[in-house]
Amino acid sequence: MSIKFASNNTVLPQASFSQNEDKEYNKPKGHLIEHQPITHHITDTYNTTKDFYKALKGEGTDYTLGRLNDIATMAGSLGIAATLAKANPSKSSKAMEFVGFGTWFASMALWPKLFIGMPVKAKTGVDINQQYVDSYGRKKRFLEDAQYIPWDLVSDKKMNHIADKMNLPKTMKNRREATEDKIRQVSVQANTLWMLTAGLSTPLMSSLLADTLQPYVKAGVEKHNINKAQQALENAFDSKKEIKIDPKLEKNIKSGNVAEIKDYFANVGQKLNDKYAPKLNDKAAVKYKNFVDSELTSILGNSKDSLNLGQQNALKTLYKDTDKADKLLGYFKATLGDCEGSGLANEWGKVPQKMLNTLQFNKKDIKELSSANSEDAAKLVTKKLSSLKDDTHVVNKLADIIQNPLENTVKAQKTIEKYSKMLTGGMFNQKSTVGYGEQKSFQDLLNTNVVERLDDANSTFRRMTRFQEVAKSTPNDLKTFVKGVSDNSFHELNLLSKQGQNPKRYEELIKLHFGHLSDDHQNFIKNALRNQKSKGAYELSEGLNPKDVYKIQKQFLGQQPLGFLQDAAKQKQVYKNWKGAVGALSAATLLFTAITIAMMGKTNKYNPDVKSEGGTNTNEQH
Amino acid sequence: MSNFSINKPIQKYNYQRYVSFKGNEPTEDKKQNNEKAQEVPNLQDKALSSSPLSKLKTTALTTAKLPEYAYRGLKGDQNANFYEFLQLGNIPYLVGGGVLYKCFDWGGKGAAKNANLKLAGVLLYYGMIKASQMAIDTPVKMFRGIDLNQPYRHMSDLKVIDKKGTSPKRTEYHKLYESVDFTRWDLLYDRNGKKVNSKYDKLAHKMNANEEMNDSDSSLKPRIRSLIIQAKAYKTLLIAPFVTIAIGMASQKPWENLTTSSIKEGYQKAFSNKGILNKAKYAGLTTYQHFVKPIPDSFKAYWGSNKTAQGVILGTAALVGIANLHILSKSSLKKEKIAPPPDKQPETAQTKEVKKENVKEGGNK
Numbered sequence: 001m002s003i004k005f006a007s008n009n010t011v012l013p014q015a016s017f018s019q020n021e022d023k024e025y026n027k028p029k030g031h032l033i034e035h036q037p038i039t040h041h042i043t044d045t046y047n048t049t050k051d052f053y054k055a056l057k058g059e060g061t062d063y064t065l066g067r068l069n070d071i072a073t074m075a076g077s078l079g080i081a082a083t084l085a086k087a088n089p090s091k092s093s094k095a096m097e098f099v100g101f102g103t104w105f106a107s108m109a110l111w112p113k114l115f116i117g118m119p120v121k122a123k124t125g126v127d128i129n130q131q132y133v134d135s136y137g138r139k140k141r142f143l144e145d146a147q148y149i150p151w152d153l154v155s156d157k158k159m160n161h162i163a164d165k166m167n168l169p170k171t172m173k174n175r176r177e178a179t180e181d182k183i184r185q186v187s188v189q190a191n192t193l194w195m196l197t198a199g200l201s202t203p204l205m206s207s208l209l210a211d212t213l214q215p216y217v218k219a220g221v222e223k224h225n226i227n228k229a230q231q232a233l234e235n236a237f238d239s240k241k242e243i244k245i246d247p248k249l250e251k252n253i254k255s256g257n258v259a260e261i262k263d264y265f266a267n268v269g270q271k272l273n274d275k276y277a278p279k280l281n282d283k284a285a286v287k288y289k290n291f292v293d294s295e296l297t298s299i300l301g302n303s304k305d306s307l308n309l310g311q312q313n314a315l316k317t318l319y320k321d322t323d324k325a326d327k328l329l330g331y332f333k334a335t336l337g338d339c340e341g342s343g344l345a346n347e348w349g350k351v352p353q354k355m356l357n358t359l360q361f362n363k364k365d366i367k368e369l370s371s372a373n374s375e376d377a378a379k380l381v382t383k384k385l386s387s388l389k390d391d392t393h394v395v396n397k398l399a400d401i402i403q404n405p406l407e408n409t410v411k412a413q414k415t416i417e418k419y420s421k422m423l424t425g426g427m428f429n430q431k432s433t434v435g436y437g438e439q440k441s442f443q444d445l446l447n448t449n450v451v452e453r454l455d456d457a458n459s460t461f462r463r464m465t466r467f468q469e470v471a472k473s474t475p476n477d478l479k480t481f482v483k484g485v486s487d488n489s490f491h492e493l494n495l496l497s498k499q500g501q502n503p504k505r506y507e508e509l510i511k512l513h514f515g516h517l518s519d520d521h522q523n524f525i526k527n528a529l530r531n532q533k534s535k536g537a538y539e540l541s542e543g544l545n546p547k548d549v550y551k552i553q554k555q556f557l558g559q560q561p562l563g564f565l566q567d568a569a570k571q572k573q574v575y576k577n578w579k580g581a582v583g584a585l586s587a588a589t590l591l592f593t594a595i596t597i598a599m600m601g602k603t604n605k606y607n608p609d610v611k612s613e614g615g616t617n618t619n620e621q622h
Numbered sequence: 623m624s625n626f627s628i629n630k631p632i633q634k635y636n637y638q639r640y641v642s643f644k645g646n647e648p649t650e651d652k653k654q655n656n657e658k659a660q661e662v663p664n665l666q667d668k669a670l671s672s673s674p675l676s677k678l679k680t681t682a683l684t685t686a687k688l689p690e691y692a693y694r695g696l697k698g699d700q701n702a703n704f705y706e707f708l709q710l711g712n713i714p715y716l717v718g719g720g721v722l723y724k725c726f727d728w729g730g731k732g733a734a735k736n737a738n739l740k741l742a743g744v745l746l747y748y749g750m751i752k753a754s755q756m757a758i759d760t761p762v763k764m765f766r767g768i769d770l771n772q773p774y775r776h777m778s779d780l781k782v783i784d785k786k787g788t789s790p791k792r793t794e795y796h797k798l799y800e801s802v803d804f805t806r807w808d809l810l811y812d813r814n815g816k817k818v819n820s821k822y823d824k825l826a827h828k829m830n831a832n833e834e835m836n837d838s839d840s841s842l843k844p845r846i847r848s849l850i851i852q853a854k855a856y857k858t859l860l861i862a863p864f865v866t867i868a869i870g871m872a873s874q875k876p877w878e879n880l881t882t883s884s885i886k887e888g889y890q891k892a893f894s895n896k897g898i899l900n901k902a903k904y905a906g907l908t909t910y911q912h913f914v915k916p917i918p919d920s921f922k923a924y925w926g927s928n929k930t931a932q933g934v935i936l937g938t939a940a941l942v943g944i945a946n947l948h949i950l951s952k953s954s955l956k957k958e959k960i961a962p963p964p965d966k967q968p969e970t971a972q973t974k975e976v977k978k979e980n981v982k983e984g985g986n987k
Contacts, residue, residue: 055855058848079866145704185698192695195710199717574730
């Protein structure tokens with residue numbers, strides 16, 4: 001029966017109470033949340049956003065204000081991830097910043113649920129993550145405030161279940177109150193444990209999760225990048241698909257606004273430089289713009305405020321050509337580019353460590369190799385290579401490792417060659433000064449880059465498959481092979497080549513260092529060594545200083561076996577050290593968590609014993 | 623100093639050591655003890671000074687209590703409360719940043735660049751969070767006289783420990799305006815002075831009230847409440863752009879020297895000098911070079927890095943301006959019609975009659 005108030009307030013409610021003593025009062029409307037719909041995050045966020053708007057106007061309560069933090073943390077973290085992503089050059093590292101953001105929040109949410117909540121529930125029956133809705137519809141954590149727990153929302157059945165789990169005697173008086181005390185104790189313990197461990201668990205779990213996800217994310221992003229670049233390339237060169245001219249440019253072409261047209265193409269050229277030049281080849285930086293500029297000058301001539309039909313068409317062609325150049329360079333960058341995030345660069349990046357494993361370097365070797373000086377490292381690697389028992393099997397495995405990246409590299413090279421042949425006329429007839437004062441066309445520049453990348457990969461990785469052959473033919477030179485073309489050996493080769501003395505040794509050394517290259521390439525090396533100042537495939541021109549010559553040749557020669565293996569060992573060792581440190585701290589955190597959970601609910605000076613048979617709870621003892 | 627000790631003041635009054643309560647019924651004992659508690663200033667809640675030193679003291683005392691909160695919390699102390707839980711919440715906030723940095727630092731030399739960024743990022747993150755709060759707190763204090771961070775000492779009652787109903791107390795440090803629903807208005811009254819409302823009157827003046835008020839406390843409370851809510855909301859809103867700037871700054875070149883080895887080397891060199899003054903001087907210089915100098919430099923570098931950065935910085939500055947204008951204009955009493963105190967109220971026909979009657983009555987007596 002409900003209490004009725006007269007509309008004019010003349011009847012006092014007290015009078016009604018006194019007349020109906022067995023009246024039922026309004027029961028609290030709160031309830032425990034047993035199952036939340038999956039969409040509750042969306043409705044919660046929506047409600048919080050509404051509360052945010054009200055709070056900005058000055059309306060709200062402690063509860064609504066408390067919830068604003070969630071949105072702020074989320075927005076702040078997204079801002080951080082976006083800023084870090086912007087600062088990163090490659091798309092895969094950009095993606096990783098958002099993965100880091102995700103793993104951070106996942107760790108923050110999962111730690112109290114999986115690593116504290118679940119074991120505590122298993123041990124004591126207490127669910128520290130239990131939520132409830134109060135009479136005002138506010139959602140809260142049931143055990144958040146130990147001094148205010150709405151016990152009336154928990155059924156006797158549930159309390160008895162927890163009491164059984166905690167071995168409270170069934171016959172004891174006031175079993176429910178004793179259970180409440182125990183639950184309060186466990187909740188304080190679990191909340192404290194959560195706060196003490198969250199600062200460790202969140203970054204540790206987040207790092208480990210991100211590290212596990214990284215290869216998949218990188219591979220996914222790279223695959224996506226390559227496919228996207230390939231599609232864009234095919235579209236740009238598809239004669240059936242018309243490339244649409246930028247309307248702004250088209251308008252200026254029609255009206256003969258030469259100044260605007262110049263500005264427009266200067267911008268296009270600069271964009272090409274910014275996007276590709278620094279990443280592809282330092283020496284070629286700011287050169288792509290030159291092709292566009294030269295062609296523009298030749299089209300415009302002395303025109304100032306009007307353009308004839310020929311000029312107009314040539315400008316449209318130039319626009320289309322810049323688009324083709326952009327797509328071709330984009331494909332190069334996504335596949336062969338010497339930068340983080342290029343598909344093949346990363347594919348090759350995995351090879352050294354695989355080779356280290358195949359060459360049977362154990363943990364001890366890797367540790368030694370990573371910290372040894374070059375002489376000791378050379379000895380170590382030579383010893384290791386000469387001690388390999390089934391070396392044919394090892395060599396085959398090495399060849400297997402490089403097979404896929406090599407095939408993909410050649411495939412990308414062929415694609416670029418195919419499309420590069422289709423670049424005719426216009427800006428592709430123009431030449432620009434690059435690197436060492438050579439005049440090169442766009443195609444030349446692109447092809448040189450492609451060949452360099454292929455040679456580099458070939459020289460560095462294929463060389464490793466020759467160690468067995470070297471060891472058999474000139475065993476004493478295995479160490480020379482391992483050390484590779486050092487300054488000294490290069491100098492020796494130079495002298496031998498120029499003086500013509502000891503031709504046998506000269507041939508031996510050439511074979512040792514360059515045997516994996518084709519005859520053409522070997523002849524180029526010989527040629528370059530004989531007369532560094534003559535024009536070879538690398539255009540070694542007059543006035544070039546010896547350092548540059550060596551740099552160019554070294555680039556062609558790839559990475560030397562010792563440096564290659566030592567770098568791989570260092571990487572492996574660093575990763576091992578990192579895993580060791582993160583693993584040790586994670587293990588310590590887990591151990592601390594496990595011990596604390598094992599101790600939960602036990603009697604101590606803050607929680608006197610309540611278990612005595614037929615005994616009483618703490619309150620009654622006083 | 624004794625004002626700030628958490629348990630000692632209670633022991634000092636050895637007449638009872640504890641203030642006793644017996645059960646829930648209001649007994650004579652309880653009444654007496656309550657009266658005693660009222661008489662002893664150290665057992666009452668008290669608003670503390672707004673000075674930076676006072677705030678530093680309360681922060682230091684609260685921080686020093688964290689190990690105790692953690693220990694008792696791990697034991698499941700039946701007196702542990704939400705305040706202690708919130709204080710423990712500072713641990714993951716501070717430890718998390720450090721561990722995050724170490725997770726990169728352990729990556730060796732290859733990850734050094736990333737680790738620098740994370741260390742600078744973590745430090746700037748904390749700094750910028752503080753800055754985002756100050757961007758609202760400072761104008762509010764300056765123009766409205768309300769120090770949103772003013773501390774007060776709260777004596778928290780613990781569970782009854784004996785048959786007499788003895789209830790020990792613990793000291794907690796809160797902020798006067800931390801709660802919207804339970805703002806400590808009572809601590810703003812001047813109990814000993816001539817005028818109970820003197821503090822509210824001062825606030826009214828700061829809030830641009832044109833004249834004196836009749837009940838400054840009840841007139842101001844809803845407005846201050848609204849101001850607290852707005853300030854909290856805007857402070858929360860500002861966190862996101864401020865930390866974005868923090869990380870943007872951390873990604874800049876001026877922080878490149880912030881490596882563990884270079885910091886270690888810097889301090890080792892500083893401390894290898896002879897004489898305490900020299901040591902302090904060079905340690906200060908190392909701190910300046912590693913941690914202070916890069917702040918303005920990296921800000922300039924971030925500003926120049928791209929247009930998005932400029933947009934973020936200008937947008938944040940605009941947001942700070944809008945937030946303060948909104949809060950200050952809403953809390954202004956300039957255009958409000960406020961009832962003045964009775965003695966200054968203009969005379970109406972009704973009040974004149976009442977006065978006459980009073981005079982008559984007085985005369986009759």
